[in-house]
Amino acid sequence: MTGLTVYSTCPQSKDVAAADYLDAVAATARWSEEAGCAGMLVYTDNGIADPWLVSQTAIAATTRLAPLVAVQPVYMHPYTAASMVSSLAYLHGRSVHLNMLAGGFKNDLVALGDRTEHDDRYARTVEYTQILTALLRGETVTRDGRWHQVENLRLAPPLPTELMPEVLISGSSPAGRAAAEEIGATPIRYPEPLGAGTDTDAPTGGGVRMGIIARDDADEAWRVAHERFPADRAGQVAHAMAMRVSDSHWHHQLAAAAKAPTPPAELDAEPDPYWLGPFENYQSFCPYLVGSHDRVAAEVARYVERGTDVFVLDIPPAAEDLGHAGEVFARAGAAVGA
Template identity: 30%
Template sequence: MAIDIRARITFEGKQPLSDSAAGRAASFFIQDPGNPSVDPRILTNSARAQEAAGYDSSLVWQFGASPDVWSVTSWALSATDQLRVVAAHRPGVQSPTAAARTLATLDRLSGGRQQIHIIQGRTDIDIARDGDFLEHDSRYRRAAEYVTILKKELFATEPFDFDGEFYRVSGAMSGVQPSQTPHPTIHAAGNSDAGLDFVTDHADVWAVGALGLAEHEKQIQRVRTLAASKDRTLGFWSGAFNVILGDTDEQAWDFTRQISQEVIAFLERSGDKIADWEQRVAGSARAHTPARTIPAEAFDLDDDSRYRLEGPLYTRLSALTGHGPSLVGTPDSIADYLADYYLIGIDVITLGGIPELFDENGDELLDPHHRQLRKELVAQLRARAGRIDRERNAEVAA
């Protein structure tokens, strides 16, 4: 498959940590926790800005207190012409037949731009908000039944029955079918044995849980082998990257240091209440992970060695805030680094952070110059992937 450069839809405003470029950028990584809301201006502007920047697709996330994923997805699709939208979706929230009809309807209305990402929920606390108390492996068994029924419902021309451990349907059939064949792309995550069994049986694209190029390659080889044993082929998605750009690598790293200083200052303003802040985040509706301990060394900006892993890959902001790894550099240097991911089989690459900065009025917090750098990064990565595709095709033709 051709490269898919992905963003994440945002629908709530950020609160800048200070009135500076670094303070605005830092608001992506940390701010006071609160209940997720949804603003039509932010949602519309987010989707349109991502399409204008050249992104191929965007993810709409789902958690136990977040706005309805299908409503957000449909709004983003209606605001754009080409952007594909991937709805994170957790079995157990909706019946599989109803989800299939929703998926098919949105795909039909958008001209084949709807996709789905099957998730299991990151914490028991979060999924319990929706009355889901299944244990880990049982959730994957349920998901297997769920996707089986969903696929049947998408294209069944005759009524069908299903009688399983978790679901039973009688005479199921949909009056709407998706535009895409054989079906809208199904993404899925999971690193456990149960998760990988589910992914290699039912998904089209696996969200790789790894850090660094070598670990990505190792995980891809493992899952490719498992999928091949079932006569299946998967695509691969690296979905955690958040990008910090500059005109030179030195400028980008200096900007990253300023962002880190803003984050640290935010935490230190709480004094001895940092642990309380972590607990509030863990207990808030916005929280996606349980409370964690911030390592003391993450506050020491004089020592970057433990956090600069390879090339532009940087993890200090991950240690401070729990977000995924950062990529720091120019559009060229980051595109060069990510081209190696495409070479080993990563088809879908998320370039996050920079497309998710909007204030409460719906205006982008990213300044015009950094917006141009964002557009250049997308273009540079696409150009490198295109060269790789042409070289591969030439090798096959030879």
């Protein structure tokens, strides 16, 4: 997909029947590879299948796609995560990318006995990632850290240099952006609207997490969007409850964006494509861009012009959605190039 790095997202086991889940993972991985995605994000939390096992299924179904595995430091030692990366490389000759987590659902962390404060969680993830990546580089690691202590630790089997993973981390908060700089990771944020007439001091560079619903005709795109993510009172209540307990910066930033007035559209113009309907109804955790290919591409181009070069898309319900997203990125790339 043009010169940008685009990731799709894997379906979650909680949303698919067990008998169908492996096929759903494999199909989404193939769609993503055929659409030109560099990889596919695989979530982790207390309520879904293990991301490493899911990633093996994605690798087996494709020839080059890199699973972007969400890594929660609370779940495993950094050596274990490094061993997963090197073992998959050894068995399949394939790269695995890493999406380093600092937070997660608060109740998940409390259930595991972890009550670490927000900024300290990022400090822990920095220490964790530094040990993990040093092992992957083939170093013998000794570290007496705040959270991990290792002595003369070395990884086997070693990871081939050409399969060293890309590393991403949430960059919506100052602590997240500082952590990204310290570990050399790409900061990923949930973007604020950048449409014409929008006043924003949103961060530049790095990557964004968003969904795209685009069609040749804007009315058709919005019809699909509202059919896929209908208003849901129970979802709105769940969203409000989550807001009350969340300490995630991105959660509150998106909630503030949802309350901000939308700039009026010109007569006969398409509505602003930035849409938080799925977020407000607890159906997805990222904003969406909705509209015609050209209108959505113009919006994507605004992010690219501000230095964004990584896009992590929401879970695609069908192959055609990635095809439409690919058309958007192609037009956005052409616009920025021009």
